[in-house]
Amino acid sequence: MNQYSSLNALFASTSPLFWLFLGWSLLWKGLALWKSARRGKNWWFIVLLVINTLGLLEILYLFVFSRYGRKTIPKDKQIMEVKDKGAE
Numbered sequence: 001m002n003q004y005s006s007l008n009a010l011f012a013s014t015s016p017l018f019w020l021f022l023g024w025s026l027l028w029k030g031l032a033l034w035k036s037a038r039r040g041k042n043w044w045f046i047v048l049l050v051i052n053t054l055g056l057l058e059i060l061y062l063f064v065f066s067r068y069g070r071k072t073i074p075k076d077k078q079i080m081e082v083k084d085k086g087a088e
Contacts, residue, residue: 021054028055032062039066 029048036044044065048058 025052025055025058028058028062032058035062035066041066 029052032048033045036048044061048061051057
């Protein structure tokens with residue numbers, strides 16, 4: 001029995017539910033890791049990378065925890081900042 005036949009047997013014996021959970025988890029983990037890296041949240045990146053919760057922690061990070069600490073600048077202030085930088 002060569003390695004390819006044992007690999008085929010492994011894929012054939014796994015449930016479609018396993019592949020569904022794998023895809024679900026990879027999707028949410030990828031999104032959460034990308035967002036935590038873009039925001040410079042190193043601890044969140046490490047936690048999300050190491051802990052596997054079938055996407056639950058990742059969804060919480062994306063929709064709950066990543067919203068804390070976000071500063072929204074009103075559009076009129078953004079325009080003034082651009083004008084001030086151009087005047088220098």
